[in-house]
Amino acid sequence: MGYFSRLIVDAAYFISTSDAYQRKKRFFYNVLENNRYSHKKYFDIFMMTLILLSVAILIAEVKHEVPLNIIFFNTYVISIIFFIEYILRLWISSSVSETLINKSENDIMLGREFSLLRAFFKVFKIKLHYMLSFRAMIDLLAILPFFHELRLLRIFVLFRVFKLFRYTTSFQIFVSVLSTKKFEFIILLMFASIVIFVSSILVYIMEANNPTSPVNTLFDALYWAIVTISTVGYGDVTAVTTQGRVVAMFVIVAGISVLAFTTSIVVSALSEKLDEIREMKTIEDIRKLKQFYIICGYENVAEAVAKKLKNSTKNIIVLDEDERRIEHAKRDGLVALNYDPGSVESYKKIGIDLSAQVKSVLCLRESDVENVYTTLTVRSINKEVNIVSLLMDDTNRNKLNFAGVNEILYPKGLVGMIAKELIGRPVAFEVIHALRNDYYGVNVEEIFIDERVSQNSIYVGKLGCARFRVVLLGIYKKEKKRFFFNPLDDMLLESGDYLLVVGNVVFIKDFDKYLHKKSVV
Amino acid sequence: MKKKVVLIFGYNDYALEIAKNIRDTYENILIYSLNEEFDRAKNKTDFEVRGFDLSDRWDDIAEYVDFKNSIAFCVLEDSAQNIFLTISLRSLFSDLNIIALSNNKDTANKLQMAGANKVIPLVQTTAEIISEMMEKPIVKEVFHTILFEGGALKITQIEMNGTNPYLGHEIFELDWNIKYGIIPLSVIQEDEKNEFIYASKIKHNRVKEGDIFIIVGYERDIQEFEKVLGRRDDVNWRNWSR
Structure with a gap:
């Protein structure tokens, strides 16, 4: 490895192990990309405000004289902010130092000569891949109004509106829902394209030589076909010949079918994903909670505990693998997820910090087997969190202790103790109760x-x-x-x-x- | 001769826990197992186990049980059978004190209607303790020690005697915490309703002979207090609902 290459690789190692650098990068990642970061919303609101301001200034400019300082703000200040954001996103999209290190280590391992040029080419490829992504393209186009003197580029302000979608998760969810029906949409698009293509050519052939017809060019025919198939029908371009009208009839019928199919695809995609969307929203809300109890299993005792704890300042999250019981919990007004509390995957999906956010995990299934299993699962993820469990059979007490439960409640033993009090000091017992x-x-x-x-x-x-x-x-x-x-x-x-x-x-x-x-x- | 007996109906973990906890207080404990389970149950425990069915043949019990001073625990796991058993016992033995176990609010209401003096709402009580563990862990710990563990701190019932110097004093003026080191929590007066000392409606009531005060304190302080003001009234079923 040459001296210069070694210098670059050493610098890459230095950056990659530098706490200060990584902390800064993590901070910008959180602000720009991490939806779980509590302060990200403020950045999103700030950016959305800039976008709306920018569009409002563009509209005002059409018929009014806008003060120069506002134009300056719109053209330069907002554009520079967007440019900085674009650069930061490009920076956090991938790690240059890690790419260089990986490339160098791979080359050493395979006994190849490390080529700095090839390594940078790889870095460039990765960054280019990001730059060509749809979102990055929108970001780039939103910066173009900076070149205000080119009047055409002013229209790119409108691309800033597309940037809004970056900051609104509901739109992202909507797009992801529609993308599940990609195949159906492609079929529909192909059908509509063929109809438009064939009908516009037919109408052109049948109408173009008729002096009374408004269809004079192929573009007129294409315009007519699209307006007709979309069932909008402006009426500015119409078929006047009998043959042309016959084609129009077919196109209208095809248009209705396209519209009906599109609606049904969107509706079916939404209804299929509705539960998932709700679940995503619930998880998002849970992640924002500061402190809550997790109740594992929603049976009789759990229901009564939840009712008691509802008045507490802390929230309650119910996890149960049984759909019926989860529905019951939801009817009781609780935040409930149909996740298996005994599965590590469930906690990964929810993405919560058990130490910081969870006050206690309550294993309230009326089965010692389930409670031991859930306890072991939670303990395997976190050693600190407080776990309380029901014990149904006293012979299993040691197993629960061994699994890592902090506090055990044995209802049958409780009955014995209550019985003793009731026959000895009934009124005193009543007073405490x-x-x-x-x-x-x-x-x-x-x-x-x-x-x-x-x-x-x-x-x-x-x-x-x-x-x-x-x-x-x-x-x-x-x-x-x-x-x-x-x-x-x-x-x-x-x-x-x-x-x-x-x-x-x-x-x-x-x-x-x-x-x-x-x-x- | 009729005896003071604890009758526990149902052979299960609840019955055994009850028997274990009260064996020091009661000499005669009988566990009744439903006939279909009797063969399995009879040789498995130190306690005397007898068989029974839900028909009305209770002649053997009537022969030797002093109903006024005895207690029956109905802890059958099947709620319907438990209610039926309670109503059977009540219809035959009006003086018997019946404590029944319920798994939910519905059953608790039915058991009370069937004549149980006291219902232990298992699910609610368990939930109460769990939620207290979570929200008021110190309260839970202190109450648990006072009620269930043999610590120095006790809760007890004291009946005011005719010679005590506080007769005629307003309830909210009582300074027993300073003078005797005990804290009164509630009082049962003539109308037999249990009222907390802090309830506004009784704060101007005056202490009368026969009032029962529920007090918390250390055993030695309670003994001192007893000597001066009244006598311990350990069992009192008067305010139990029927």
Whole structure:
């Protein structure tokens, strides 16, 4: 390898391993191409605004005098922004350094002499492939109004409208739906082309020599054929001879068929893909959520849990491989996907970050086999996420623990414990049950003491519980992992503490607000 | 002689869990298995297992059970059979305390209509605990310890005696948390309705002899409190719906 080639390859290795460079490239990729990136929408809105402004200026220019600075903005500023965007897209479309490295490594492995020229030719081919793509062509045409002096090029402003499609996902979905019927559309197009071709020639032959006929040229005949087959029929060019009218009759019938077929193809494509489109939309919405619970399996307990958690600030996503149960979940107003919670593929499709977005995975199938399987699947993807599972048979407890469940709930054991309480302290049990369920408007709540509140050095005695008619049941000190029941007045509240407060729901809310608002005690 | 007995109808995991949990409290525990399952069930557990069917032949039970002080758990897995069993027991033994297990809200209503004193709504309770685990983990932990685990913190029922110094005091003025280290949660007064201390409609009610307070506190504080103000009333079925 020559000195210069080695220098270039070394530079490629340097760029490819440079964190700063990769971070920048990833940032531009996220802004331009990654629909999951939360800030991309702002960029899209900005670009769409520029496009609409550009078109509005073009329209205004037709009959009005537009100030020079606006024309300057339209011609240069917007065009330069589009040009920068085009260059950035070209940059992120593929990695030059990686192509060079791959080429050099391949050549070394195969014992060939590394040719810098061939490597750059490969890079050029890859970039050219991108530049010739439909989207890139539209981007390029949208920059052309920069050459404002060439009046014809001004019309290219309209290509900017096509750029709008880049920023609207619904249009992209529509195009992808229609592309599933590509074969049908090609057949239809061929049929329409043959009809137009044959009829225009026939009409030309039959009408061109008739002095009263408006069809004088082959272009007139072609225009007439297209206007007729599309069933628009302007009436400016018509067939006047009997033979020409016979042809017109055939073309009209063919036109109706073409229109009917086109409509039916579009409708069938949409109806076939409707569920998929809805699913895509649901997944897109899920990806935007900050924190949610995943309920795996929608049976009786899951349904009741979902009802309870619905009031929570966090969302609930239901996964179940059974279509009937998913329909049930949807009827209950939940976000539900007909995905197998025991399949890694399901989580890949949803594309969520289990650590950051999922508060807990609830394995609520009424089958230990299914719950163990789902737990193992989730654990294989993420070691940290909290997993809670139902246990149906106590002999399977170890299996669930081994699979990686954090918390297990055994309903049959619960019945035993409840039975014991019911025969010993029935009223006490009822009281706790009522507190848990917010009966009579009285509830028990956890109030978190954050750093801001703790900075005020609040002592229990100065909390003012009596004023808000709430009772402080105790304080949970997270650091010590200990619950202090009925704490003494001189206990200091620290950051990370939780107050357990009993009282009317409204009073507790007031108390919470007061605690977080008050500046100094 | 008639005995205080716990009758558990249905031989299944629920029955065994109930039996395991109450064996320290009740000496006589009988598990009744439906005849068709009896042969499989009889030698599999330490508890006494007897067979039964859903006809009205309950003469042997009537002979030795003190119904007023006994409890029947109806935990058959088939909801229809469980309801039928509850209604059969109620129609014959009006004094028997019946606790029945239900899997859904519909069954719970029917069991109550059939005469169960108390229904354990299994699905709802499980869901309650799971959602509490998620949303209020500390509340769940504290309540679980108070209710189900033998920790130092207890919840209990205290009946006010005629000599206690708080008679005539307004309920919201009570300072038991400062003086005795216990927190009252709710009270049952003459009308026998359970009301939370914090409910506005009872805050001006006065403490009367015979009121039952549900209090939370450490065992030693509760004992002190008991000495001064009242006596522990461990079993109280009065406010149970029928």
